[in-house]
Amino acid sequence: MRKFILLLTLIAVMPFAQAETAEEKGLAIAIESDNRDKGWSDSYAEMKMVLRNRHGKESSRQIRVTNLEMDGDGDKGLTVFDTPRDVKGTAFLSYSHSLLPDEQWIFLPALKRVKRISSSNKSGPFMGSEFAYEDISSFEVEKYSYTYLRDETIDGIECFVSELRPQYKHSGYTKTHVWIDKAEYRIQRIDFYDRKDSLLKIQRFTDYKLYLDQYWRAHTQTMENQQNGKSTTLYWNDFQFKTGLTEKDFEKNDLKRQR
Amino acid sequence: MTLNVNVKRAWLTGGLLCTALLFTSSLTANEWSGFSAAEYRYFQHESPFSEPDQHNLSFVLAPEYYHEWDDGQQSLLISPFLRVDNQDAERSHADIRELQWLLVKDDWELRVGLSKVFWGVTESQHLVDVINQTDLVENSDTEDKLGQPMINLSFYKDWGTVDLFVMPYFRERTFAGKDGRLRSSLVVDTDKASYESGAGRQHLDVAMRWSQTFGDWDVGLSHFYGTNREPLLQLNSTFDALLPYYEIMHQSGVDIQYTNESWLWKLEAIRRDTTSDTFTALTGGVEYTFYGVFDSDIDVGVISEYLFDDRNDELQTPFENDIMLGSRITWNDEQSTELLIGMIQDLDSSDASWNIEASRRLGDRWKVSLEGRFFSIRNNDTALYSIRDDDYLQLEFARYF
Numbered sequence: 001m002r003k004f005i006l007l008l009t010l011i012a013v014m015p016f017a018q019a020e021t022a023e024e025k026g027l028a029i030a031i032e033s034d035n036r037d038k039g040w041s042d043s044y045a046e047m048k049m050v051l052r053n054r055h056g057k058e059s060s061r062q063i064r065v066t067n068l069e070m071d072g073d074g075d076k077g078l079t080v081f082d083t084p085r086d087v088k089g090t091a092f093l094s095y096s097h098s099l100l101p102d103e104q105w106i107f108l109p110a111l112k113r114v115k116r117i118s119s120s121n122k123s124g125p126f127m128g129s130e131f132a133y134e135d136i137s138s139f140e141v142e143k144y145s146y147t148y149l150r151d152e153t154i155d156g157i158e159c160f161v162s163e164l165r166p167q168y169k170h171s172g173y174t175k176t177h178v179w180i181d182k183a184e185y186r187i188q189r190i191d192f193y194d195r196k197d198s199l200l201k202i203q204r205f206t207d208y209k210l211y212l213d214q215y216w217r218a219h220t221q222t223m224e225n226q227q228n229g230k231s232t233t234l235y236w237n238d239f240q241f242k243t244g245l246t247e248k249d250f251e252k253n254d255l256k257r258q259r
Numbered sequence: 260m261t262l263n264v265n266v267k268r269a270w271l272t273g274g275l276l277c278t279a280l281l282f283t284s285s286l287t288a289n290e291w292s293g294f295s296a297a298e299y300r301y302f303q304h305e306s307p308f309s310e311p312d313q314h315n316l317s318f319v320l321a322p323e324y325y326h327e328w329d330d331g332q333q334s335l336l337i338s339p340f341l342r343v344d345n346q347d348a349e350r351s352h353a354d355i356r357e358l359q360w361l362l363v364k365d366d367w368e369l370r371v372g373l374s375k376v377f378w379g380v381t382e383s384q385h386l387v388d389v390i391n392q393t394d395l396v397e398n399s400d401t402e403d404k405l406g407q408p409m410i411n412l413s414f415y416k417d418w419g420t421v422d423l424f425v426m427p428y429f430r431e432r433t434f435a436g437k438d439g440r441l442r443s444s445l446v447v448d449t450d451k452a453s454y455e456s457g458a459g460r461q462h463l464d465v466a467m468r469w470s471q472t473f474g475d476w477d478v479g480l481s482h483f484y485g486t487n488r489e490p491l492l493q494l495n496s497t498f499d500a501l502l503p504y505y506e507i508m509h510q511s512g513v514d515i516q517y518t519n520e521s522w523l524w525k526l527e528a529i530r531r532d533t534t535s536d537t538f539t540a541l542t543g544g545v546e547y548t549f550y551g552v553f554d555s556d557i558d559v560g561v562i563s564e565y566l567f568d569d570r571n572d573e574l575q576t577p578f579e580n581d582i583m584l585g586s587r588i589t590w591n592d593e594q595s596t597e598l599l600i601g602m603i604q605d606l607d608s609s610d611a612s613w614n615i616e617a618s619r620r621l622g623d624r625w626k627v628s629l630e631g632r633f634f635s636i637r638n639n640d641t642a643l644y645s646i647r648d649d650d651y652l653q654l655e656f657a658r659y660f
Contacts, residue, residue, distance in 0.1 A: 083623065085294075251415065251420075
């Protein structure tokens with residue numbers, strides 16, 4: 001609903017605007033990018049996360065991710081860990097919201113315990129990686145304010161570059177710079193600036209593949225920390241869409257039987 | 260090393276299970292996992308009761324087999340458990356933690372077999388959690404449980420989740436033997452348990468639970484009717500052992516958690532009705548987490564809970580008017596380093612107990628854990644008095660497969 005109002009406001013403002021402001025252009029790019037990724041209903045994917053420290057030493061985690069697209073609200077997500085083996089079977093359920101706090105539960109298999117957990121931990125590392133919880137949560141237009149900065153070609157791809165400022169609480173960033181390609185409105189790169197406004201991390205999206213003739217998914221995402229020399233790469237595979245999942249598959253009871 | 264009848268029985272069961280698994284595995288795809296571990300305990304003092312050995316070594320094997328079919332709608336889970344202890348023949352024991360067939364349908368699920376169920380929200384003790392028997396020889400913190408034979412039907416409705424349980428067979432609580440630590444002054448003779456019900460351990464226990472989430476509130480209501488998991492310990496006729504006596508009980512429970520930003524507010528309360536006693540007990544408190552302290556990745560959680568029991572009898576429960584203070588520190592590093600420190604202070608005396616748990620992954624498949632329990636008990640009218648000298652530090656290396 002909020003998205004709809006935003007859109008209406010935007011349409012209403014358009015005729016009066018002589019020239020689009022940088023804020024309007026930034027928002028329009030975000031809305032277009034968001035609209036192009038609508039209607040996938042539900043998705044499943046497997047992910048291998050490879051952590052590298054500054055000496056190049058690697059360790060990895062194997063994760064399965066299921067998502068449910070929600071109309072007018074943030075997505076629901078279910079994440080299950082296969083490795084490291086000591087956390088095998090640990091499952092994480094999240095109902096994300098644009099500006100309200102997310103709702104999150106975790107299942108601890110050793111105790112068979114489902115725990116409701118605080119969602120204030122946006123800026124903390126996800127599984128010891130360079131990805132923070134807020135980096136892997138679902139994108140919602142309302143989460144940020146936007147300013148279009150410039151056009152720029154990176155790696156031979158023509159992009160819009162916008163500055164995003166988080167509007168939700170507990171973010172670890174003052175701002176991010178986001179490169180979105182002009183052809184398909186896919187995110188190509190994000191620069192993250194920490195609370196002191198210095199460059200913290202660079203995320204690159206590569207190996208895009210098209211699903212169901214509409215949905216682009218980057219199969220490799222690399223996050224390089226510019227301050228500590230560590231990096232994390234996510235290798236995605238086996239993407240599936242519209243598998244027929246419903247809200248019933250994203251309830252806290254479902255956590256107990258994730259394998 | 261003492262190999263008693265429990266262990267022999269365990270190996271026999273294990274052998275049978277493996278044969279069964281080999282048979283099923285040839286039919287369809289399946290999955291093995293689990294862990295094995297070596298544990299060393301150092302007791303600071305000699306025991307007032309048993310052989311004065313302050314060093315304890317034991318080994319654990321806990322494999323898990325999982326197989327699903329019918330497009331994931333049906334599955335089989337088998338997790339046997341074996342511990343071999345170099346001191347205590349009672350602590351050397353085996354169990355089937357789970358042997359469960361699960362059927363998943365659109366808005367209901369059916370579980371049949373040995374299973375493990377957790378209810379509740381608090382950290383210091385788990386009042387509401389009554390389905391599974393405590394495997395007390397595993398750990399004095401009562402968090403380890405024996406597999407419970409059950410039929411469990413779960414319904415998922417818009418107005419909440421309803422769980423129905425029928426439990427046809429009772430599991431007795433395990434107690435440390437005469438050579439073990441963390442025991443009562445007189446040994447509990449678990450071979451001579453008796454029951455209030457004429458049906459003994461075949462008494463048909465039943466339970467139900469309703470749970471629901473209302474925004475920031477997670478609520479559960481439960482009722483249990485059947486054999487009390489906590490036995491009364493009675494002196495035998497020759498005054499040299501304690502005999503467990505299991506009564507029939509009704510227990511109603513409520514558990515509530517309110518989650519607001521970094522605050523978790525928790526409450527558990529029960530009303531238990533047995534022939535010998537009727538009482539109310541509750542645990543309630545808060546957990547607050549400071550995320551990313553001092554610009555690091557480290558989270559520091561602070562936990563405080565109040566424990567109350569209206570029997571006001573330290574011999575029945577040491578937690579009748581106590582406060583728990585604790586801290587959970589999570590490094591959020593690659594090795595998932597964690598530390599939990601807690602203390603429970605009796606508010607009517609100077610008695611207190613301390614607890615430390617820390618763990619860290621080593622490489623991909625190993626995990627090292629450190630555990631410490633320390634008791635400061637002067638009051639000899641408390642259930643904890645017999646373990647006053649059982650302060651220990653434990654180091655465990657586990658390998659996951």
